[in-house]
Amino acid sequence: MLSFRRYASTSRSLPSEMYTNPLHSGEPAVSTTPTSITAAQRNALDAALRIDQAGEIAANWIYHGQHFVLGRDPHTGPLIQEMWDQEKKHLLVMDKLQLQHRIRPTILTEVAKVAGFGLGAVTALMGKEAAMACTEAVETVIGEHYDDQLREMESLPHDHPSVPLLKDVVREFRDDELEHLDTAVENYSQRAPAHALLSSVIGAGCKVAIELCKRV
Template identity: 60%
Template sequence: MASTLRITLQPTSSLLVRSTCQTVTRALSSTAAPRQASAASTPSSGSSSSHIDGDSNTTASNVPPLRLSKEQRAMLEQMIRVDQAGELGANWIYRGQYAVLGSDKKVGPLLQNMWDQEKHHLKVFDGIISQYRVRPTLLRPFWEMAGFALGAGTALLGKEAAMACTEAVETVIGGHYNDQLKELLKIDHPDIAELRKIVQQFRDDELEHLETALEHDAQKAPQHEHISNFIKEGCKLAIWVSGKV
């Protein structure tokens, strides 16, 4: 399924809310780390399985300034804002899942590995937000709470439901990144070429998460279709809202 996505990409809500109300309040206080501040530099190449090197960004001294049309600049700002918000949400989804299932000897390490990659993704996009002087989403506190609630809620429904959550989220995000790559190919500039590499690498990471979820019984989750559709629609709405606010 994920290999196909690389080429073309394509009454459970109330239960989730009821299941997570108490867990969100309790686990947030014990698991929440200080919010990562936006940084101008990208992370070192030793972080996660991503192959993006923090020192690979071209500098202003050897790259001409970006000359973008008004439409291109608006597209770039919206793209970067959405991507940072998406990686933020993904971090808190895995944080919530790990708070519930982290002690599971089989699932815990899988969640930790995927979460580590998402931490790296967010750190990189925090740097890109600063580099391109893009206003981040104003809804950061909401995405943190919503992400944690979604992660913890699906984990409380069981390991398979947690993996179904990952499957749904990464399906949407993988397709979203793929659409962005098509738009970035229309802009010829060294800075944008570097950004394309980052987006492509992160897309591949997300599709690896999708493969992991499928390999670990995501589609065996109870009410899989309803959970998946609910989460996919929520992700699409979050992408749209983050681009605007």
């Protein structure tokens, strides 16, 4: 029987480094997927990673759109770039997870790119505060979504080394997204014109997108 070296996270390194550091590329935790799981568990894993990959694509294009408009701003530009750089890493890892677990990507990838860029650019054109309000709304939904996923992942078999690693990666990315939310609030997102309406519309759109990507 194939034996696996169990993945163990440490306080000295981020879980995502298992995917970004080539030294780990051959380890079972980053190169194999559970096979002894039920159809329901496989469907849950497929849906979770399909949504996460699509979400990171959209997030990258939101920040792309914001940076396209506000990138030259001496204060807001570097903030957007820093958050965008984190999202680039998230997408790199999600792309590797999609291949590792043999997940079918959503057919809405191109829609996510166009919609993300449009949302980022339009809110940035409304002003710095509106761009931050967009970030606040999106990251609120994504943070809650990652929390829901972590609860759902309790049903996956933890005797396979990829599962505890996946959960640790999701926790890491959730914390990054919540840090982006805090950055947005600290940079006056709640001063945006019609903040409550803007947040509600963007948040509702994100939730619809999550449900669509789960299915297609």
